[in-house]
Amino acid sequence: MSRGPELIITEKDNAARRIADILSGESAAADRMNDVNVYEWGGKRCIGLSGHVVGVDFPAEYNDWRDVEPVELIDAPVTKTPTQEGIVAALRRLARNASRVVIATDYDREGELIGKEAYELVREVNEDVPVDRVRFSSITENEVQEAFANPDDLDFELAAAGEARQTIDLTWGAALTRFLSLSARQLGDDFISVGRVQGPTLKLIVDREREIQAFDPESYWELTGELAKSSGDPFEARYFYLNDEGNERERVWDEAVADTLTEALAAADGATVDDVTRRTQTDDPPTPFNTTAFIRAAGSLGYSAQRAMSLAEDLYTAGYVTYPRTDNTVYPEDLEPEELIADLGDSPTFGEDAASLLDEDRDIEPTEGDEETTDHPPIHPTGELPAAADLSDDEWEVYELIVRRFFATCADPATWERLRVVALANGEATPIAERADGLAALRDAEDAAKPADLTADGGLRLKANGKRLLEAGYHEVYPYRSSDERIVPDVEVGETLALSGRTTEAKETQPPRRYGQSRLIEEMEKRQLGTKATRHRTIEKLYDRNYVESDPPRPTRLAEAVVEAAEEFADRIVSEEMTAQLEEDMAAIAAGEKAYDEVTEASRELLSRVFDDLTDSREAVGDHLQTSLKADKTLGPCPECGSDLLVRKSRQGSYFVGCDGYPDCEYTLPLPSTGKPLLLDETCEEHDLRHVKMLAGRKTFVHGCPQCKADEADEQEDEVIGVCPDCGEGAASPRDGDGETADAGGELAIKRLRSGSRLVGCTRYPDCDYSLPLPRRGEIEVTDERCEEHDLPHLRIHSGDEPWELGCPICNYREFTARQEGSELQAVEGIGEKTAAKLKNAGVDGVDELKSADPDDLAADVDGVGADTVRDWQAKAD
DNA sequence: GCAAGGTC
Known part of the structure; x- marks a missing residue:
């Protein structure tokens, strides 16, 4: 048997490094092999994969979608091929002389499959090496030592389930x-x-x-009034009744009933307290974060799911929080909450809250959620403290959320005092049913939602629910959940309250969100x-x-x-x-x-x-499908031919509006260059075209009707800024040979094209086609400053927060073309911006000149460049 | 170029 080192394989580099640290007592040294970290110490080596390093797919002959009937894929073979070549190569190299292999991938089904994939790669190069499997659900000293002391076998059946x-x-x-x-x-x-x-x-x-x-909305009415003690702030109370099942209802579904109730409420000048109920309510702290709960909490701070995960991954990679992809909502046994809270307390932001948590005279027992899994611990801070300056604003906000969530899971429950007051509107001795014509009949005809008895006690019932925070508990450290109070004063049964501020609100049921x-x-x-x-x-x-x-x-x-x-x-x-x-x-x-x-x-x-x-x-x-695809892109009728106007994409990737009748009809309208167009349901009354919204992240804006926008652009007149250097007054030689003289007086103007782009062009276009480009974005301001050389005003561009100076449009264009030529040289491997500038100083402006230059001469003219380097460039430029 | 699942 080979006497080589033992090889430990984990699912990711991060896990490899931490396991190496634990098993080696932090003495492991990291080495790179094929861009992969390999940790080595005392006869052991540890390598981290990157999840699946092989992928499933069909053989290459199934690649062409048009050559293969989709139905053929059903029975097509499924093959596995390496997708992470570097890692696979490194793994094979390490496995070849390993004396033992330990699979230490994540403790879940997919981890077992990833482990089996590694096992098969090992077997390809080493038929006899013994392969063990270790399982642990968090990378802590105890769990890892324990797992490596009691190795197990790979579970091939579990892996097959994944396959x-x-x-x-x-x-x-x-x-x-x-x-x-x-x-x-x-x-x-x-x-x-x-x-x-x-x-x-x-x-x-x-x-x-x-x-x-x-959804078909239904109308209903709600009645409220304001109640107040003789000397006290008013508080809101709402009318309610009991339906046939004896449940309290606030919504009145019949307008006639609502009118009668409104009248009765108007006739009342006070209310008598009929019932007072007090109770204390416990409000338990939240459970530890798994991925879903985290995404939800970050969502209420305004982050998309994708953004929240990306920020959490950054914080994980930087070492500030634990692995963000987990199902678990139960902290591992060996997590020491007190220690972790104390570590976090070193931060100025969290110091006070940490101290208050530790100060309390009690054992800290974190909350637990329903989901307990073996994959990873719930998301919590590691105790490694970032300086606020190390993180972007968004990263910090999410980090603080994770820290505070951890605090909250270690904090006490909050307690609320709930106070419910029911009062009867007085001043109405006559039962309402007798005052309202036909109300009794109405009642018989209506369903269970109607008032069963409007007047049982000779008045209308109004109720108020108050809540007061008795113990803030976890709210002290976790401000993301509402702890708003609703104050209802202490009242006693039989007490008379003033009634004012009566309202009857007509509402409609809303469709589901x-x-x-x-x-x-x-x-x-x-x-x-x-x-x-x-x-x-x-x-x-x-x-x-x-x-x-x-x-x-x-x-x-x-x-x-x-x-x-x-x-x-x-x-x-x-x-x-x-x-x-x-x-x-x-x-x-x-x-x-x-x-x-x-x-x-x-x-x-x-x-x-x-x-x-x-x-x-x-x-x-x-x-x-095609009809629907077209419907998603259709704005409305083409004004020239009546076909549909559609959102289209140019070959350059920009969007515009074009006619479905193309090429017979060439009608087009421009769209803004930023963002992706979204067609709104709202339609322009004048042109019968759907409005357009441009989706561009935070820069999203409503463009409106593209026809209206194009018309507006057309109305803007060209702004003359000077004389055309090609054909204007005093121009050395008029360009066109048809007898026109310089006196024809071409002028330069800022022109706005229908496509939305702008340029500086000659007013005699198309007879004179002199033109200079302008930036696509931003408002153009013509300043008082002038270019002496070209006798043109300087231009200033307003886009974003800071306006920037474009200067003289001719000078600007010259600089631009000069940069372009510089960058031509930069296309040659080994030539960067600085070298290109040096070469340019030496008179080499383009690739052709570089190739024809004498290497020795050129090297003599350019600092820090040898003749061999020049020959090397010339070879590469070919 | 297809999926869904890892990881970055």
């Missing part, structure tokens, strides 16, 4: 994605995708939109769609595929069409059932009750049946 998922996801996803894309002739970047996770997620969004569309990103992630988690590491990315993917727009995400017509097509022919791909079934099958494989082949074969069989139906409807599906 079944890979195969099923690939075959269903690829076959159906290609089918939809081909049927709608959407190839290239604009393919139409579906998958086990993105499908049901998209359906959640589309279903919610359908509910909103179908769209899912925000964090709500969507919560819904996905509830349905087991995706994982902690992928849910936010799935949402991002829906944006990329033009399935949703704006925030909260709204589905496009394309998304509706995809969901409709799937519902009709491939319901599984948009149903959460597919994941539920897969989870069940994976559990069965992991338990040894089913085999990988059995599960994947059954899945392929199901997919075949889906394709039986689908293939016949290829054209219908394709047409429907």
